[in-house]
Amino acid sequence: MDCTKGLKLINNQSVDIVLSDIPYGINFDDWDVLHTNTNSALMGTTEHQLKDTTFKKRGKPINGWNKTDKKISIEYYEWCKQWCKELFRVTKEASPILLFSSRRYLHRVCCALEDEGFLIRDILIWQKDRCNAKAQRINNVLHKRGIYDDSFNDYRIGNLAPMYEPIIWAMKPYSHTLTDCVLENKIGGFYGENDTLPSNIFYCPINIKNKYHPTEKPLQLIKDLIKTFSIDNKHIILDPFMGSGTTAVACKELDRNYIGFELIEKYCQITIERINNIKIQ
Numbered sequence: 487m488d489c490t491k492g493l494k495l496i497n498n499q500s501v502d503i504v505l506s507d508i509p510y511g512i513n514f515d516d517w518d519v520l521h522t523n524t525n526s527a528l529m530g531t532t533e534h535q536l537k538d539t540t541f542k543k544r545g546k547p548i549n550g551w552n553k554t555d556k557k558i559s560i561e562y563y564e565w566c567k568q569w570c571k572e573l574f575r576v577t578k579e580a581s582p583i584l585l586f587s588s589r590r591y592l593h594r595v596c597c598a599l600e601d602e603g604f605l606i607r608d609i610l611i612w613q614k615d616r617c618n619a620k621a622q623r624i625n626n627v628l629h630k631r632g633i634y635d636d637s638f639n640d641y642r643i644g645n646l647a648p649m650y651e652p653i654i655w656a657m658k659p660y661s662h663t664l665t666d667c668v669l670e671n672k673i674g675g676f677y678g679e680n681d682t683l684p685s686n687i688f689y690c691p692i693n694i695k696n697k698y699h700p701t702e703k704p705l706q707l708i709k710d711l712i713k714t715f716s717i718d719n720k721h722i723i724l725d726p727f728m729g730s731g732t733t734a735v736a737c738k739e740l741d742r743n744y745i746g747f748e749l750i751e752k753y754c755q756i757t758i759e760r761i762n763n764i765k766i767q
């Protein structure tokens with residue numbers, strides 16, 4: 487179900503950790519369109535956009551043209567605030583909130599968390615081994631216009647190779663000390679195997695082919711995050727945007743409890759199949 491409704495079913499202060507790969511608000515898919523602007527460069531429906539697919543895909547600068555475009559990220563922030571408010575209610579003092587977020591709208595998610603009462607602790611990094619490059623050589627474009635200029639050799643437009651994804655680490659404020667929270671609920675700290683201090687950069691190769699979901703996260707990465715932030719198998723880990731259930735699978739493999747929400751029936755079914763197929767050692 488929609489987590490903005492489903493979260494209301496969870497008791498106050500009953501969740502230990504939130505770990506989620508939230509919709510990034512970058513129009514990746516229908517479930518990722520979190521604004522009312524129908525005149526966006528992506529997934530827009532103006533007359534020109536419907537007529538011309540190139541324009542539809544990249545007709546104008548992202549968020550660049552008018553007030554309505556600029557409201558996209560504000561509407562995304564308003565949407566985030568709805569579920570951040572519920573996260574604040576259901577979590578405990580010092581509960582870690584770990585949210586994958588987009589490089590473009592990370593600041594909006596941080597503000598929504600902060601405005602609903604959380605502290606921002608750090609921005610962790612998922613460092614990848616490869617990425618889908620989104621940049622083109624400008625000379626390829628210029629040559630089509632009959633312009634030849636060697637000074638643009640090696641010059642591109644688009645994005646630098648996106649070799650990382652940010653993970654927001656926020657925390658619910660606590661009234662006494664972190665040590666009290668550790669003693670009470672075994673949360674508030676982190677675990678480094680063999681007395682190591684974990685880095686805030688988590689290296690993990692990307693899945694060669696996402697098998698279950700178009701934005702699936704590597705199971706190993708989710709397990710590494712759980713092992714770092716959850717030291718107790720009584721912990722309840724909440725993922726409000728479950729997708730194909732990678733968090734649930736990781737929890738089950740690591741013997742943790744979990745609660746998850748997912749809007750799309752197909753992904754709920756995939757989650758159930760994945761969970762049922764786990765072989766517990």
Ligand SMILES: C[S@@+](CC[C@H](N)C(=O)[O-])C[C@H]1O[C@@H](n2cnc3c(N)ncnc32)[C@H](O)[C@@H]1O
Nearest residue numbers: 488489507517699702703727729730732748749
């Ligand atoms: C980024 S994907 C998560 C993918 C996941 N990490 C995986 O490995 O499969 C986010 C998911 O959130 C779901 N979603 C979007 N809005 C939702 C809402 N309001 N309530 C519950 N699920 C929602 C989408 O359908 C999508 O499957």
